Amino acid sequence: MKRTALVAALLLALAACGQKSSLEPAAGEALPPPPYGATSTPDADDLLALDPQAAPERSVELRRESEEREDDPFDLPPED
Numbered sequence: 001m002k003r004t005a006l007v008a009a010l011l012l013a014l015a016a017c018g019q020k021s022s023l024e025p026a027a028g029e030a031l032p033p034p035p036y037g038a039t040s041t042p043d044a045d046d047l048l049a050l051d052p053q054a055a056p057e058r059s060v061e062l063r064r065e066s067e068e069r070e071d072d073p074f075d076l077p078p079e080d
Contacts, residue, residue: 023048 023044025031034041
């Protein structure tokens, strides 16, 4: 039983190892058609790039010093 579990874990770990290479469409397949109004078909890297709205950059600086908290009217003690 332990040997079977060990072999299964080894096979699972081996299956998790993937080849890292550039993405290409499967054989006989093509990339999706270009978006409406686009002048060229985007390649795989362009399709995987996130637009700024999907991954916005941090626009506020983190607090570096402790500050007094403002009074919170909703910070009530628990009910008995």
